[in-house]
Amino acid sequence: MLKIENLHASVAGKEILKGINLTIGAGEIHAIMGPNGSGKSTLSNVIAGRDGYEVTQGTVTYKGHDLLAMEPEERAWEGVFLAFQYPVEIPGVNNTYLLKAGVNAARRHRGEQELDAMEFMQLVREKAKLVELDQSFLSRGVNEGFSGGEKKRNEIFQMAVLEPSLALLDETDSGLDIDALRIVAKGVNTLRAADRSIIMITHYQRLLDYIEPDVVHVLADGKILKTGDKSLALELEERGYDWVRAEEAAA
Amino acid sequence: MSASLQQIRHAAWQAFEAAGLPTTRDEDWKYTDLSRMQALLGDQWWQLPAADAAVDAASFAIPGLDAYRLLFVNGHFDAAASNLPAAIRVTSLATLIQDEPAKAMELIANQPDALLNSSIVAANSALATDGACICVPENTKLDKPLYILYVNSGGTTHLRTGIDIGKQASVEVIEHFAGSDVSTGVTTAVTAIRLRDGAHIEHSRLQMEAAKQCHLGRVEVNQQRDSSYTLHATELGGIISRADVVSRLQEPGASCNLNGLFVATNRQHMDHHTRIDHNAPHCISRENYRAVLDGRSHGVFNGKIVVAKGAVKTDSAQQNANLLLSPHAEIDTKPELEIYNDDVKCAHGVTVGQLDKNQLFYLKSRGLSGDEAKQMLTFAFADEILARMGNQSVRRFVEKEAFAKLPNITDLEEMLG
Numbered sequence: 001m002l003k004i005e006n007l008h009a010s011v012a013g014k015e016i017l018k019g020i021n022l023t024i025g026a027g028e029i030h031a032i033m034g035p036n037g038s039g040k041s042t043l044s045n046v047i048a049g050r051d052g053y054e055v056t057q058g059t060v061t062y063k064g065h066d067l068l069a070m071e072p073e074e075r076a077w078e079g080v081f082l083a084f085q086y087p088v089e090i091p092g093v094n095n096t097y098l099l100k101a102g103v104n105a106a107r108r109h110r111g112e113q114e115l116d117a118m119e120f121m122q123l124v125r126e127k128a129k130l131v132e133l134d135q136s137f138l139s140r141g142v143n144e145g146f147s148g149g150e151k152k153r154n155e156i157f158q159m160a161v162l163e164p165s166l167a168l169l170d171e172t173d174s175g176l177d178i179d180a181l182r183i184v185a186k187g188v189n190t191l192r193a194a195d196r197s198i199i200m201i202t203h204y205q206r207l208l209d210y211i212e213p214d215v216v217h218v219l220a221d222g223k224i225l226k227t228g229d230k231s232l233a234l235e236l237e238e239r240g241y242d243w244v245r246a247e248e249a250a251a
Numbered sequence: 252m253s254a255s256l257q258q259i260r261h262a263a264w265q266a267f268e269a270a271g272l273p274t275t276r277d278e279d280w281k282y283t284d285l286s287r288m289q290a291l292l293g294d295q296w297w298q299l300p301a302a303d304a305a306v307d308a309a310s311f312a313i314p315g316l317d318a319y320r321l322l323f324v325n326g327h328f329d330a331a332a333s334n335l336p337a338a339i340r341v342t343s344l345a346t347l348i349q350d351e352p353a354k355a356m357e358l359i360a361n362q363p364d365a366l367l368n369s370s371i372v373a374a375n376s377a378l379a380t381d382g383a384c385i386c387v388p389e390n391t392k393l394d395k396p397l398y399i400l401y402v403n404s405g406g407t408t409h410l411r412t413g414i415d416i417g418k419q420a421s422v423e424v425i426e427h428f429a430g431s432d433v434s435t436g437v438t439t440a441v442t443a444i445r446l447r448d449g450a451h452i453e454h455s456r457l458q459m460e461a462a463k464q465c466h467l468g469r470v471e472v473n474q475q476r477d478s479s480y481t482l483h484a485t486e487l488g489g490i491i492s493r494a495d496v497v498s499r500l501q502e503p504g505a506s507c508n509l510n511g512l513f514v515a516t517n518r519q520h521m522d523h524h525t526r527i528d529h530n531a532p533h534c535i536s537r538e539n540y541r542a543v544l545d546g547r548s549h550g551v552f553n554g555k556i557v558v559a560k561g562a563v564k565t566d567s568a569q570q571n572a573n574l575l576l577s578p579h580a581e582i583d584t585k586p587e588l589e590i591y592n593d594d595v596k597c598a599h600g601v602t603v604g605q606l607d608k609n610q611l612f613y614l615k616s617r618g619l620s621g622d623e624a625k626q627m628l629t630f631a632f633a634d635e636i637l638a639r640m641g642n643q644s645v646r647r648f649v650e651k652e653a654f655a656k657l658p659n660i661t662d663l664e665e666m667l668g
């Protein structure tokens with residue numbers, strides 16, 4: 001699904017990613033953990049195509065295509081989805097209208113017929129239930145006046161509607177109370193599929209209690225320092241990150 | 252015509268001749284250069300004939316609007332095409348001048364300081380031939396809006412409209428200025444509104460003149476106790492347009508709510524000067540103006556709020572936000588607060604900017620093309636003002652006219668949903 005090779009990226013001339021290598025197969029869930037400033041969000045922004053991130057070396061191949069050559073919207077049409085760490089409020093742009101435009105743009109791109117208003121509303125209502133999002137949120141401005149938890153649920157709701165092949169969840173669990181975390185996790189688990197890969201970026205092991213990853217990576221100082229299974233996350237929770245760095249330095 | 256009306260007209264004409272058009276040396280006209288208008292229209296700008304072509308007034312009307320109608324074509328009331336309410340008194344200024352010159356005089360002469368301050372109002376006072384005269388008796392709520400459509404085929408028209416709303420009465424008035432693009436000209440339009448105790452008005456003022464027309468307007472509102480005035484001003488048309496909006500909160504409990512939207516493209520110039528006078532305690536004013544400027548257009552917003560001595564517990568808030576879609580578009584915006592006592596709440600804020608990069612990226616990451624994302628954010632920015640309109644037929648009409656002006660607006664029908 002996704003193959004990242006020797007990826008170097010800078011923000012405002014400062015190198016943040018210093019040679020990332022990562023391969024994610026179809027249907028896999030990978031967790032990327034790491035301390036603040038390790039480059040986790042830079043990685044997700046580079047994959048989603050945000051301006052201001054300069055790739056200086058390396059390649060990102062998605063479904064056999066050069067992902068870095070695509071515009072952000074092309075990546076979306078091809079099935080890449082970023083759940084934002086800080087979802088943006090867009091007053092006046094209707095939540096449902098945005099999603100309809102997004103879904104139909106992707107369908108046009110694939111040469112499929114666009115959904116009409118009825119079909120779309122049916123889809124949206126069904127997906128809103130998945131993350132227990134009140135119907136009233138559908139007609140509100142995008143994230144306008146939403147609480148922190150509601151914004152994160154809205155991101156997962158959008159993911160459910162857009163049905164991506166590759167979803168990046170950028171600290172979707174941050175700031176959620178335990179109930180909201182359960183709802184979000186339930187939504188994500190329902191969306192697990194053989195043709196859908198998920199990258200979860202997080203600080204906290206507790207997310208992984210609810211969404212079980214296939215692979216756990218430790219990202220620090222712009223590099224993947226260690227890769228393991230779920231037990232690695234538990235070890236990080238217990239021991240912090242310094243031992244991973246020490247191990248790397250020793251090697 | 253009575254001698255006294257003639258005298259007023261004469262005095263006004265003399266004031267206009269003595270003052271001439273305002274120049275950019277005048278602080279109030281610093282950014283609006285009427286010498287450009289004079290260059291376009293010539294020295295006889297105040298009396299240009301309209302083009303001979305017949306005007307299809309119906310083609311300009313707001314579709315689907317259930318309202319009483321007053322139609323003015325090239326500055327003259329068209330009674331046959333109008334539909335007046337029975338419940339309230341509505342007449343044209345021309346009829347009033349003939350039948351009740353004393354009343355007509357009151358309407359024309361009720362702005363002594365305006366006459367001195369602005370030579371344009373003076374010219375209008377001297378030359379206004381027609382306009383709507385509306386009296387809403389006390390405790391009356393008109394069942395449908397009053398829709399005043401002023402259509403021209405270029406040339407100069409001077410319109411004077413007066414609206415007097417009785418105690419506890421309530422009315423919605425839509426003033427709509429439109430024209431066909433056959434020749435150049437100028438519209439001067441002065442609307443005086445008086446709100447008596449507890450009276451309400453929702454006033455939409457749609458400036459949608461043809462591309463080569465100039466428009467010089469003034470709205471003057473005098474408010475008594477507990478009255479409320481709501482304005483929805485939209486500036487879309489014309490080559491040079493200016494409107495002065497003055498609201499005087501004269502007695503306790505009065506409130507005004509001024510909403511404005513400019514959408515300017517090409518070389519359009521749009522200027523609103525607003526002034527709110529808090530002359531009594533416990534009055535509330537809200538002001539929210541936005542401009543979307545593309546091409547080489549130029550917007551001007553000046554929002555003056557004066558809180559008089561003794562006008563304690565004043566509650567005032569002013570917001571002005573401007574979106575520049577082109578590097579060549581320009582806005583001059585200036586809030587002006589004059590506060591002469593301590594016990595007041597006055598907030599104001601101005602923003603000037605381009606579309607937000609984070610919002611654009613968010614929309615693109617959901618699959619919208621760059622153009623679609625820009626169009627959606629522009630629409631949202633402007634519609635924040637139009638969403639305040641109570642009348643949905645008017646709102647939809649303005650949305651369509653406004654966004655038809657901007658590039659890349661393709662599936663508007665769907666966006667309006």
